[in-house]
Amino acid sequence: MSGFRHVVMFKWAEGTTTGQQDEVAAKLGQLPGRIPEIGTYSIGVDAGVNPGAYDFVVVADFADRDAYLVYRDHPAHRAMIEEFIAPIVAERAAIQYET
Template sequence: MITHVVLFKLLPGISSESRTALEFHAAMLDLPRQIPLIRAWRCGFNTMADAQAADYVLVAEFADQDDLFAYFEHPAHLAVLAQLEGLAELLFGDISV
């Protein structure tokens, strides 16, 4: 099992209540329906208001690294990534559990 963790930091001037942020969140919530390789999916805006904290968090699980790499290249995932331009920066990490 591979756990994929992504931390998003909204760009200056963008709030979690903005239309673009909410559209991004809606698209994120829809990815498991579009990508059957996803085993588990939890995402949302951070509940802690702190300048050092990420603004949005994703924790996803995949059966193995092949499924994770297939997810990276899936058209639905690439479309959501395109929404990040001008919205947020991200960091990610993957662990085998």
């Protein structure tokens, strides 16, 4: 395997509803159809195994760093973050790495 992976986790603010989280998942799920640079796109909700875990995660694989940057800066992605994620984020943790 050779490529570039983006991983981001969120903890939601107190009072965030499952409906809001579902909306984030649904909106993110539309991005692969709009941003062809996305290779694989895995969205997950914490399974509740360990205390202190983050609430929500995206693991996205790209052909290379440039493809990731197209995704990062894509207007559909930015608008989705602004409208649905930013209002409910309490904590964010992210990393990008070569796979």
